[in-house]
Each structure stands twice: as C-alpha cells, then as structure tokens.
Amino acid sequence: MYSMIVMRNRQVPITPNLNSNADRLRVTLDTVWEMGACSAWFENTHLSVFGGIPGEDVEVEIIRATRQFVAARVVEIYESSPYRVAPPCPYFGPCTGCEWQHIDYTHQLTLKREIVAKSFADIPELANLKILDVIPSEQTYGYRNHARFTVGPQGKLGFINRTTRSFVAVDECRIMAPSINSTLQKLQGHCGETSQVAIRLGVNTGETLIQPPLLSSGIPIATGQAYYRESIAGMPFRIGSPSFFQVNTPQIQVMVEHIQKHLDLQGSEVLIDAYAGVGTFAGLLSRYVRKVFAVEESKAAINDAKANLASLNNIEFHQRRVEDALEKLEVPSSIVLLDPPRAGCHPRVLETLTRTKPERVVYVSCDPKTLARDLRHLVTGGFEIAHVQPIDLFPQTHHIECIVILHLKTEKTEG
Incomplete structure (x- = not known):
C-alpha cells in the first residue's frame, strides 16, 4: 500500500531530481524499514525516513537522493504517534548511532x-x-561496554552520520556505560595522532582498554592495554583488543x-x-x-x-x-x-x-x-x-x- 505524499506549495519532481536538503514532502509513514527508518512511497519511489514512527503524518526533508536510495528526516509532525517521547540525547538526529531514542x-x-x-x-x-x-x-541507557569513536578536527572524538557522512563531535554518548563517557571526556581534544579510538570496559571489574596507544602528553590516563578483564556469573574472562565480546x-x-x-x-x-x-x-x-x-x-x-x-x-x-x-x-x-x-x-x-x-x-x-x-x-x-x-x-x-x-x-x- 502506497502512502500519501504531497509537496508543500509546489509539484514534486521525479526521484533523480530530488535535491538533498531542499525538497520537502508530507508523508504518512508506513512500517519500520532498514537501518531503523520508516518507509514511505512517492509513486514507485521508496523513501527511508529517519526520526519517525509508523503511522505518523509528518513533513520530511530529503537528505540524500540517488537513483537507488532516497533518505529523508522528519522536520515537522502533523499527527504524532502515542509512542513518541522526547530523546534525552542532545546529539540525537545529527548522530545516527541510536536512531530510536524518540520511541517509547x-x-x-x-x-x-x-x-x-x-x-x-x-x-x-x-x-x-x-x-x-x-x-x-x-538497562535501556548506559549499557554499552564498547565504543569506537572517530577522531575529527582538533583531535575531537565523535561519530560519522551514516547518511550524510558528516562528522559529529560528542562529549558523551547516552547508551555508553558512564565510565566510558568519563574516559571520553579525558581523551577529548588529545587524539589527533590517530583516526579512531576504541574504549572497552569490564562492567563488573572496572578495567578499561583503550586502543591504539596514544602518545600525547596531555592524556591523563593509560592507553594501549593489550586486554581487559570481565566477570560473568562469577567466571573471569580476559578479552584482548582484537577479540569480540557482546556489548x-x-x-x-x-x-x-x-x-x-x-x-x-x-x-x-x-x-x-x-x-x-x-x-x-x-x-x-x-x-x-x-x-x-x-x-x-x-x-x-x-x-x-x-x-x-x-x-x-x-x-x-x-x-x-x-x-x-x-x-x-x-x-x-x-x-x-x-x-x-x-x-x-x-x-x-x-x-x-x-x-x-x-x-x-x-x-x-x-x-x-x-x-x-x-x-x-x-x-x-x-x-x-x-x-x-x-x-x-x-x-x-x-x-x-x-x-x-x-x-x-x-x-x-x-x-
């Protein structure tokens, strides 16, 4: 079933001419789609809409358009879902790490x-x-024991927006364990020597692994650990830097x-x-x-x-x-x-x-x-x-x- 889509004040162009950050559509959102987006349709063109909830009547802004993929984000809500909540994270939207903070x-x-x-x-x-x-x-927030940050200008840590590929600097991430956020703040602005930084935490031991080794004299904590330890149901585990462990x-x-x-x-x-x-x-x-x-x-x-x-x-x-x-x-x-x-x-x-x-x-x-x-x-x-x-x-x-x-x-x- 195709959703109703109309343009505000002008005719909708065909998909190849949709312009990122220019065209706005009014859509009724359908089911959840890939990457946590909602689906909507214009004629035979499928839209992936971020920031919505199935059933909502919203206005969306095109943020990326190709012949294979059209991505949009909600900019105005005409009929809100009863399951919509206020996202607690100040970076929600530009940072695409957790796309469902607006959903109960x-x-x-x-x-x-x-x-x-x-x-x-x-x-x-x-x-x-x-x-x-x-x-x-x-836990619904503060649960992740593993973070991988991208290093941006001035050695700032953050994430890459999956759709626009732009860098978003962050001072905290609400789904990370509090100890990881404390470590993030200590590293912030001191990581220009590398392109990515991984922080891993033993939730039940308090041990931290930070990779790669950072040589900046301004960093007040140890980095470059080969492994960290965790304990599950009383059983100790050593987890090396390259090894997978559930987050x-x-x-x-x-x-x-x-x-x-x-x-x-x-x-x-x-x-x-x-x-x-x-x-x-x-x-x-x-x-x-x-x-x-x-x-x-x-x-x-x-x-x-x-x-x-x-x-x-x-x-x-x-x-x-x-x-x-x-x-x-x-x-x-x-x-x-x-x-x-x-x-x-x-x-x-x-x-x-x-x-x-x-x-x-x-x-x-x-x-x-x-x-x-x-x-x-x-x-x-x-x-x-x-x-x-x-x-x-x-x-x-x-x-x-x-x-x-x-x-x-x-x-x-x-x-």
Whole structure:
C-alpha cells in the first residue's frame, strides 16, 4: 500500500531530481524499514525516513537522493504517534548511532519483534513461525561496554552520520556505560595522532582498554592495554583488543540462562561451540554438559579462550574456520551452538549440519535477515524450529539479537 505524499506549495519532481536538503514532502509513514527508518512511497519511489514512527503524518526533508536510495528526516509532525517521547540525547538526529531514542522503549520491543517476523515472512518455510515477545534489556541507557569513536578536527572524538557522512563531535554518548563517557571526556581534544579510538570496559571489574596507544602528553590516563578483564556469573574472562565480546554485559548471562533452560541439559551432552570467540558460551555452559569443543578462527580470540577456560577440563579447543572444523571433527555432537558474525554462516557450515544431523542446533544471531536465510537451509535439511526468542541487547536502536533452538526431525514429528 502506497502512502500519501504531497509537496508543500509546489509539484514534486521525479526521484533523480530530488535535491538533498531542499525538497520537502508530507508523508504518512508506513512500517519500520532498514537501518531503523520508516518507509514511505512517492509513486514507485521508496523513501527511508529517519526520526519517525509508523503511522505518523509528518513533513520530511530529503537528505540524500540517488537513483537507488532516497533518505529523508522528519522536520515537522502533523499527527504524532502515542509512542513518541522526547530523546534525552542532545546529539540525537545529527548522530545516527541510536536512531530510536524518540520511541517509547516498550514500543521499541514491539517494533523489533515485527522486524524479526518480517524477515521470516517472505520465506515460506518460516512464514508461520511463532515469534516470542522480546526479552527486554535490563538497562535501556548506559549499557554499552564498547565504543569506537572517530577522531575529527582538533583531535575531537565523535561519530560519522551514516547518511550524510558528516562528522559529529560528542562529549558523551547516552547508551555508553558512564565510565566510558568519563574516559571520553579525558581523551577529548588529545587524539589527533590517530583516526579512531576504541574504549572497552569490564562492567563488573572496572578495567578499561583503550586502543591504539596514544602518545600525547596531555592524556591523563593509560592507553594501549593489550586486554581487559570481565566477570560473568562469577567466571573471569580476559578479552584482548582484537577479540569480540557482546556489548551488553548483563544480557550475556540472560542469554546463557535462556539457552541452558530451554535445552534442558542433563550433563551427558556433547556441545560444539562454533564461532566460540573468547569462550563465553563454552565456559558458561560447560558446567551443564559432558564435553565442549570450542571452535574459533581468530588466533587472538582462541588464545583468550584458552586463558579464560584453562581451569576447565572438559573443553577442547580448535583454531580453524568453522566450515573446516565441522567437516573434520569426527565426534557425535548432541548440540551445535552457532553464533556467527552478522553475515551469517558459511554455506558449508549449514551443509555439514544437515549431513551430520546433531540432535539440536542453537543459533544466536544479530541479523534477522541472514538468520532467516540460514534457518531455511536447516529446516529444509531436516530440522524443525522449537522456538524463536528475540532478546534486546541494543536499546534505542533497531538492532535485535535472536536465539533460535532447532531439533532434528524424527518420524514422529514429521507425522
């Protein structure tokens, strides 16, 4: 269904002639679209509108127009959504890091569930799946343990606007942990020697990692740490500078508890933790199973995992690509846990699983589209989905994590 779009005081030009920061349209916003924008239409042209909420009647300003993509932002609201709230961040809008601060958090969860459902709806094998309500984040602001800032003029730290590519200097970021904002203020104006600065925080330990090493004499804190330490459910973890770690620390334990509960682990299972990273899932689930095979391609991450889990005697480490390891690991696994990057699993990973047929597969994903693509392969290859549980690790943004548990089909379930 196309939304009504009219120009104020003049005729709308065709898409190739839409001028950034010049043309304004009045639109009724449709559903949530990519990058957290709302969709709207002019004739056959799709608009991605930032700063809106589905159902609103708004005036938008074109901020970027090409033959493939037209982006706009809300500049005036004629009919506001009941879910609209005042964004607390002074940089909201120019900074595109968190695009949903203007939406009530409870409604954010509803929209995130819809994003997952839409990703599945276009795939016949997944179209009728029940998507559970989103597990909310314990914290809706101040939750991020990892920040990567761009360095702008005069050594200022900030972010790049995703649409305009302009630099936005910031003195704080509301979704970062307070300690990261304190560190940001100490570094502000002293980072001209580099182009980016990463700050990582052990929320439960207070340890900080700042990379790259900064040599300016005006910086009052240490930088260039090789790693920092974190503690989850009483288990210590060392996380090196190149290694991945989930950005929302309290939600990690929520995810592990959910997986453990819904797998109903009895202690006899063999678990392959694919994309094991620094060993978070392998370590926290090892107490519930007989044996864990931790597979990770990154040398830095697998070294962290070995250091983190050295005291556990039921974990075996394999540093190689997951698609290679699964083909060569000749062990009868009860469960395979997949936690791939945003791009999803390599096709060979899915092909191996449909051939070796483990009893259960747990798929943890931060991208509903690649998740849906990979689930289709598993479902057509002999697995059935027990449930799909979205969990929010990224409040104030459109991003959503999902935990999907699949069981191997049996004659009984097929019948």
